[in-house]
Amino acid sequence: MPGASQSRGEFGLIARFFSKLDKGPDVVLGNGDDAAILRLAPGEEFAVSVDSMLEGVHFPKASPPEDLAYRAVAAAVSDLAAMGARPVAMTLALSLPDADEDWLTRLRSGLADAVTDFSLPLIGGDLTRGPLTLSVQVMGAVPTGMALKRSGASAGDLLYVSGCLGDSAAGLAIIEERIEAPEDVAGLVCSRFWRPKPALELGVLLRGIATAAVDVSDGLLADVGHIARASEVCMVVDSALVPLSPALAKVVSPEQALAWALRGGEDYQLCFTLPKDVTPPEGCTRIGRVETGSGVRCDVTGASDGYRHF
Amino acid sequence: MPGASQSRGEFGLIARFFSKLDKGPDVVLGNGDDAAILRLAPGEEFAVSVDSMLEGVHFPKASPPEDLAYRAVAAAVSDLAAMGARPVAMTLALSLPDADEDWLTRLRSGLADAVTDFSLPLIGGDLTRGPLTLSVQVMGAVPTGMALKRSGASAGDLLYVSGCLGDSAAGLAIIEERIEAPEDVAGLVCSRFWRPKPALELGVLLRGIATAAVDVSDGLLADVGHIARASEVCMVVDSALVPLSPALAKVVSPEQALAWALRGGEDYQLCFTLPKDVTPPEGCTRIGRVETGSGVRCDVTGASDGYRHF
Numbered sequence: 209m210p211g212a213s214q215s216r217g218e219f220g221l222i223a224r225f226f227s228k229l230d231k232g233p234d235v236v237l238g239n240g241d242d243a244a245i246l247r248l249a250p251g252e253e254f255a256v257s258v259d260s261m262l263e264g265v266h267f268p269k270a271s272p273p274e275d276l277a278y279r280a281v282a283a284a285v286s287d288l289a290a291m292g293a294r295p296v297a298m299t300l301a302l303s304l305p306d307a308d309e310d311w312l313t314r315l316r317s318g319l320a321d322a323v324t325d326f327s328l329p330l331i332g333g334d335l336t337r338g339p340l341t342l343s344v345q346v347m348g349a350v351p352t353g354m355a356l357k358r359s360g361a362s363a364g365d366l367l368y369v370s371g372c373l374g375d376s377a378a379g380l381a382i383i384e385e386r387i388e389a390p391e392d393v394a395g396l397v398c399s400r401f402w403r404p405k406p407a408l409e410l411g412v413l414l415r416g417i418a419t420a421a422v423d424v425s426d427g428l429l430a431d432v433g434h435i436a437r438a439s440e441v442c443m444v445v446d447s448a449l450v451p452l453s454p455a456l457a458k459v460v461s462p463e464q465a466l467a468w469a470l471r472g473g474e475d476y477q478l479c480f481t482l483p484k485d486v487t488p489p490e491g492c493t494r495i496g497r498v499e500t501g502s503g504v505r506c507d508v509t510g511a512s513d514g515y516r517h518f
Numbered sequence: 519m520p521g522a523s524q525s526r527g528e529f530g531l532i533a534r535f536f537s538k539l540d541k542g543p544d545v546v547l548g549n550g551d552d553a554a555i556l557r558l559a560p561g562e563e564f565a566v567s568v569d570s571m572l573e574g575v576h577f578p579k580a581s582p583p584e585d586l587a588y589r590a591v592a593a594a595v596s597d598l599a600a601m602g603a604r605p606v607a608m609t610l611a612l613s614l615p616d617a618d619e620d621w622l623t624r625l626r627s628g629l630a631d632a633v634t635d636f637s638l639p640l641i642g643g644d645l646t647r648g649p650l651t652l653s654v655q656v657m658g659a660v661p662t663g664m665a666l667k668r669s670g671a672s673a674g675d676l677l678y679v680s681g682c683l684g685d686s687a688a689g690l691a692i693i694e695e696r697i698e699a700p701e702d703v704a705g706l707v708c709s710r711f712w713r714p715k716p717a718l719e720l721g722v723l724l725r726g727i728a729t730a731a732v733d734v735s736d737g738l739l740a741d742v743g744h745i746a747r748a749s750e751v752c753m754v755v756d757s758a759l760v761p762l763s764p765a766l767a768k769v770v771s772p773e774q775a776l777a778w779a780l781r782g783g784e785d786y787q788l789c790f791t792l793p794k795d796v797t798p799p800e801g802c803t804r805i806g807r808v809e810t811g812s813g814v815r816c817d818v819t820g821a822s823d824g825y826r827h828f
Contacts, residue, residue, distance in 0.1 A: 240668075242601050243567035243665075244565070244567070247662065253555050253556060255553040255554070257554070258642055262647070286552075288552075290553070291552050293553065299655055301570045301611060303572065332567060334568055334570050334653075336651070338575075338651060339649055343611035343653045345611075345655045350555070357551055358550075422552060438550065
């Protein structure tokens with residue numbers, strides 16, 4: 209059929225722009241056969257997740273290709289971090305409206321950065337003609353039975369988040385020219401949007417310690433809600449404790465900063481619960497607690513605010 | 519960002535139409551967490567492949583959703599068959615222009631058929647709004663070191679194909695109303711297009727026997743070319759030996775039938791090489807041989823035709 213013969217021409221593009229990124233310790237057979245072959249260490253399980261990003265929906269039109277490639281991979285890798293998995297390999301299903309050589313070279317450069325930064329060889333994929341879409345499937349490994357789930361939180365546990373929140377949403381607002389910011393601040397928060405750093409090391413540290421974990425992709429309150437549903441508990445977030453970056457304070461009002469931190473999403477930090485007596489890893493902030501019940505409650509317990517239902 | 523909040527609404531659709539297909543012997547944790555978890559038997563490796571199908575390119579517009587879902591999965595599964603892998607699980611990245619309930623119900627029904635027929639639980643995926651595209655990533659398992667590759671054919675081996683070829687291309691021609699056919703024949707060849715049966719059992723049988731294997735997806739000559747390149751040999755196809763289905767003979771001229779068998783593709787049979795002294799499994803036909811050199815040569819050695827370079 210027309211598409212089948214059309215796809216012949218894509219072999220050349222794949223060979224030119226997407227090959228030779230497939231080497232890694234777990235890769236037995238990389239690109240170029242009907243399937244790639246991966247071999248894990250004995251006693252490891254496989255963690256699998258897929259994440260699609262569509263132009264105009266998940267990133268603005270005319271985005272820098274190197275950055276959107278990096279971001280698409282980072283977003284998917286963050287799901288591995290949230291499982292406590294180490295990265296093994298990825299595949300990419302790429303849909304492209306056209307095949308401009310300079311654009312593809314830049315896309316490859318961003319992919320190559322991600323392959324290196326996350327130790328995540330690109331072992332397969334396909335290329336179709338269509339609206340710009342990147343579907344990244346990531347595969348990781350975790351020792352048998354040690355994967356972090358959303359379902360283990362119980363009343364009395366404390367709720368933590370890594371890093372700080374809201375920068376990614378601020379970065380997007382700058383990219384979309386909805387707000388202005390000094391150059392140094394803009395550079396920092398935009399790089400948080402384009403080049404997020406999934407918390408892979410933290411995920412590994414949390415194995416066997418955290419009772420539940422999720423990555424902050426949909427927005428803190430939404431993601432905490434995933435834990436609440438899966439664990440059948442009530443999650444209480446104290447918004448006064450939510451860590452905002454100093455950069456964010458320079459860009460917008462405290463109210464806007466908090467709104468982005470709570471609902472902006474795509475920060476790709478980890479949000480997790482620990483039993484009360486467990487010391488959290490460095491760089492993590494307690495932002496709430498687990499109670500019996502259901503849903504998410506967001507309180508503000510600042511010095512003077514007292515208690516406010518969100 | 520807009521898309522992020524838009525994607526909230528997709529949670530409900532995923533829960534309604536794509537859940538509860540995730541049970542399987544290798545699935546430790548199915549849908550609903552940051553990643554799914556799979557556990558193989560000791561001594562098994564992972565085979566991974568991704569295959570995207572786009573409306574208007576890989577299937578006609580306004581195709582029956584149950585059939586296109588089945589076909590998208592079957593095409594991806596065929597890559598597992600070509601590796602000699604047993605199916606383990608799949609993920610689906612689905613892009614949809616809208617979310618008509620009846621259409622989604624039918625799509626799910628085709629997916630569910632594929633999950634059952636191929637023992638391939640659907641353990642994850644995502645849903646974005648866009649042109650209708652299904653990216654299916656399949657994962658399989660194969661005993662360590664036993665995967666069938668494209669690269670092991672050597673001069674003196676014989677070339678075989680399973681089943682018969684050309685029906686899928688004929689089915690598409692009927693669906694697109696380029697040719698007409700009696701109802702029973704049309705039904706048969708159209709089902710070969712929509713509901714191909716990947717040669718999973720044959721793939722397993724060929725482990726440790728076949729020197730090279732590929733599935734017939736791009737078209738026999740193109741796929742044989744993949745073996746030629748990977749194995750650095752010349753593949754000689756004797757077109758008089760290529761098995762055409764009796765149904766095909768009722769629909770078109772012998773010339774058209776042969777053209778479709780050689781170049782139509784998407785039959786999802788297996789094409790493989792065996793050492794001369796190895797008996798092929800039942801249902802397979804010898805169609806050529808491996809010589810030193812490179813590329814693909816297609817000869818016609820029918821009773822009267824003698825020798826013709828294609």
